[in-house]
């Protein structure tokens with residue numbers, strides 16, 4: 001696998017993981033392959049790709065697939081970092097529904113890296129992407 005010189009060396013493992021998932025994308029309807037990698041605070045990496053459906057609304061994004069796989073493997077965890085790979089320029093950030101799911105398990109200062117196959121990288125803090133997120137804390141009050 002070729003490395004992208006444009007993205008920092010520290011991000012290469014997450015990038016490779018997300019790109020591997022992206023290669024498995026089931027996206028015959030949009031033709032847009034997406035891969036995501038989630039690094040947990042306890043050091044595990046979960047990957048996901050978008051899984052589309054002929055009943056379009058049943059489609060699930062790469063980020064949510066990765067998170068749901070992680071929860072099913074180990075139960076709830078805290079997210080440390082997220083990386084999403086697309087072919088798009090500028091690279092796609094997580095959609096609104098995925099931001100809500102990320103807020104359940106991470107949020108705040110968590111870095112969200114949007115990367116494309118040319119190595120363009122946009123990094124945002126989660127709170128920049130989803131300020132005033134609805135979180136489990138709201139239900140507790």
Ligand code: THU
Pocket residue numbers: 027030032034049050051052059060061062063092093094095098
């Ligand atoms: N998609 C993702 O996988 N993640 C996002 O955050 C944005 C959108 C997928 C869903 C669909 O399969 C395709 O990209 C086009 O929307």
